[in-house]
Amino acid sequence: MSALAVQFLNGLASASALFLVACGLSIIFGVSRIVNFAHGSFYMLGAYLAWTFTRGLGWVGYGPLGFWGGILAAALIVGLIGVLIELVLLRRIYQAPELFQLLATFGVVLVVQDVTMAIWGAQDLLGPRAPGLRGAIDVMGQRFPQYDALLILIGPVVLGLLWLLFNRTRWGTLVRAATADREMVAALGVDQRKLFTSVFFLGTFLAALGGGLQLPREPVQLHMDMAIIADAFVVVVVGGMGSVGGAYLAALLIAQLQAFMLLVPDFEIAGLTISIAKMTLIPSFLVMAVVLIARPYGLLGKAPSHARTQASVEPVVRVTPPLLAKFGFATVAALILLPLIADEYGLMVATEILIFVLMAASLHFMMGPGGMASFGHAAYFGLGAYGAALAAKHFDAPMEAGLVAGPVLATLGGILFGWFCVRLSGVYLAMLTLAFAQIVWSIAFQWVAVTGGDNGVLGVWPSIGKTGFFYLSLALAVVGVLLLRRAIYSPFGYALRGARDSALRADAIGIDVKRVQWTAFAIAASFAGLAGALFAYFKGSVFPTYAAIPKSVDALMMVLLGGVQTISGPLVGAAVYMGLHEQLVRATELWRLVLGIAIIALVLAFPQGIAGFAAKRWAKEDGA
């Protein structure tokens, strides 16, 4: 009984921490419609800066003023950094497609990661205990930290303050109005620029505050940003995007479930030990699943109002021009001859590129013709890799079987996750795909008994030599790309593009839009899984990072770099991006910084995407 009470209090304390981060994300999204990937980075920066102020500098002292003042000062500084980023970066891309905004903020994530590492180093930093709150209180005979008790209060207090801010001030009224109808607020003559900047300040301030307040509870470390962003995304999706109250409700629900899951004892199924207590993202998944079935736009969220502006019109998919087809044949022919001239390293690079061409083509299938942007495509890549590796590890499966097991597992994942995802659209769908990818990652990371956790699965070697494996990859990539291409030109592809262009019309001519999209989702997942399985044998090992966010972003970069609108674009994008990535990692330790800046620069230079830019140029030349 007392254990239950303590877990309940623990849940409340975690809910507060989660709420602080998630509500900032939600507020920013509500007004600016930007899904701020860098929100986790602000949380991390808040924690690092607060550490510096309260402990690192030493001269501030350890008194209550030093501690609380340090956390607050850190949050304020991070808020100003947020303002700077809004002014320099986001302000220029509010009109850009959502995915480019996501990418730009991911660029910020990469930059912040390397900068943080450069300033504070890679080791975990232990924060100070809160002065005056080092003890514990007695809860039915059990000890409960005083600081956590305070944290329980902070959540509702912040919620109350935000409520006052939004309901009792003119600024708050404007924010609520902009959340409900941005265009109308602009039409009424409100200065949106100031509103956006101030909202961004508030959101980043809250994130950093959440980070600082974690100091006494857990060490500050470099993976805080990605760890918290997935949780925050789930909270925002469950609570309803743009809803502060919903964020608190969702945080409460998820944190409580997580707390009580810790009490579930380990059990065994078919000789496998299953430890629910260690899989902290599973409850998030369960809550999200149940809520999204009942309320697709979250607990307190509303369906997005219809955009007044016409959605961007995708270009017609034409028959491949003969020249391009010839170029394709020539490329494949050249690749067949490659082992004659390339050395081992060259062959390895070419194999890797081929694998990612397949991955990019699968993502393009759902993003381009399917119109479903995925920010978590690595989930299916990872499932494919683990499917192959686990079959090899636990069942001694040969490579041929592994190359089947991988895609099968990925397809099952696609069927399961896709069912939820196709219920949403646009950026909501993208966030959900990301949340699912994080769940796959966390299972790989936390289910140590089966997956080996962080140590991965080793010794997944192909049964053929390097040249043979290159030809295998070439064959599977070519066949995969051709199959996907064939599907785009098939009746199913027409239905898919129709569902993307006008769900209303598709429904009126008998197309089951959700089912068509679900099928496309599963198809995309299976080909990504094939790429993942190949990658497992290529590397000889599988790690949780295969399903992590950066892999998803890699895939997205390839597709966007080459252009969503063309079928051949993503193939070129994959080759170019992988080539550059490879060189970058070899050339500098600060490759994240360089890559991040490159992504930001690309988005700023081509807010409509490189392909959109090129299409415009061509249109101009045609008109001239």
Place this chain on the structure above:
Amino acid sequence: MSVLSVRGLHKSFGGVEAVAGVDFDVAAGEMLALIGPNGAGKTTCFNMLMGQLRPDAGTVSLDGADITGLPPRAIWRRGVGRTFQITATFASMTVAENVQTALMSYRGDLGRFFARAATLHADDAVALLDQVGMADQRDRACGVLAYGDLKRVELAVALANAPRLLLMDEPTAGMAPKERVALMELTGRLARARNIAVLFTEHDMDVVFGQADRVIVLNRGKLIAQGTPAEVRAHKAVRDVYLGGGTMSGGH
């Protein structure tokens, strides 16, 4: 027997009764116009017929079979074509591809992953486009068409499942006056030739009184008149509603 029968149709939004007990029938080959002032409940009525909205009460039957509350695609399968107030076509696909997709859906081809769609039912698509005068634009993308042309593409798409009933919500909205009459004349010809029942809403009275075989008038969710165009034109309640007699609009 009438193709479409509507009995006692009700729909409320909050406390507002948008459609308050409506009955009417449409016969095969007949052009029936549904008119009424703004907010009369025309679009609500339409959306219930096509399955976008579920009625609170009442029945909708097609050829005697109850289709109340079925989803749009199920209603379409039973032979109902639809055009929208704001045209809904596949903008990234060509005119021919739009019609082909509808034909493929009708003939159960859309689950095929390896067939070449480009040539599938292409001749039939062109034949349908020929009927609405769009065959020569078959290779243009719908996204770049003039609005009047899009309306005609929609008509061709709506005919692809050889419908028994055609529902057209404001078919001529946004078109030039001359185009409007031409489109509805075309619709009337096709309806009579193929024995299709047509129900349309319309604001342009030239179109209504020139092209409809029968007219029904909706005001504040209720039918206040029905009959031939001449009868409706002379109807006292209709004149009050449109000319501002005040008795029907609550006197405000």
